[in-house]
Amino acid sequence: MPEPNWVVRGGIATPNQLQTGTGRHRGVADPPGLIGFSVQSQPGKTIEELAVAGRFRNAQISFSTVEELIAAGAAAGYAITIVKSPGAGYHHTVRVPSPVPTDLAAALSRVFRQVPHPARIID
Numbered sequence: 001m002p003e004p005n006w007v008v009r010g011g012i013a014t015p016n017q018l019q020t021g022t023g024r025h026r027g028v029a030d031p032p033g034l035i036g037f038s039v040q041s042q043p044g045k046t047i048e049e050l051a052v053a054g055r056f057r058n059a060q061i062s063f064s065t066v067e068e069l070i071a072a073g074a075a076a077g078y079a080i081t082i083v084k085s086p087g088a089g090y091h092h093t094v095r096v097p098s099p100v101p102t103d104l105a106a107a108l109s110r111v112f113r114q115v116p117h118p119a120r121i122i123d
Helices: 015-020 047-054 066-075 102-110
Strands: 006-010 035-041 060-065 081-084 091-095 113-116
Touching: 006 047, 006 066, 015 102, 035 047, 035 081, 047 060, 060 066, 066 081, 066 102
Parallel strands: none
Antiparallel strands: 006 035, 006 060, 035 091, 060 113, 081 091
16 A cells, blocks of 8 residues: 655644744745745655654654545545645645634644654754
8 A cells, every 4th residue: 555645844733833833934036925824745655754854853854645634625625736836855835825724723733743752853
């Protein structure tokens, strides 16, 4: 069975963390611009590979799948997408409205699970 299409984010993806972590993506010109929050995602990569590529300093990471995030957004009444964007590793952006509505942030937060970071960057 193929590896799920994982999405990994540094830290604990609480509704507040998703809201405060959402913004205009640097490196994408207006128009069209890109607003959302950063994640690591790449078909065929494991959660650990994505965590390593993200070079997160967080003690915990949050993970979900592309399909779970899209379904959670749709269930809350929002069409979200996960798009490749400039950045280190397998950088993608979860495109969401700005500001992120509370119900959407809560729905997305519920489908993220947390684990200790397997390859934490410590300076």
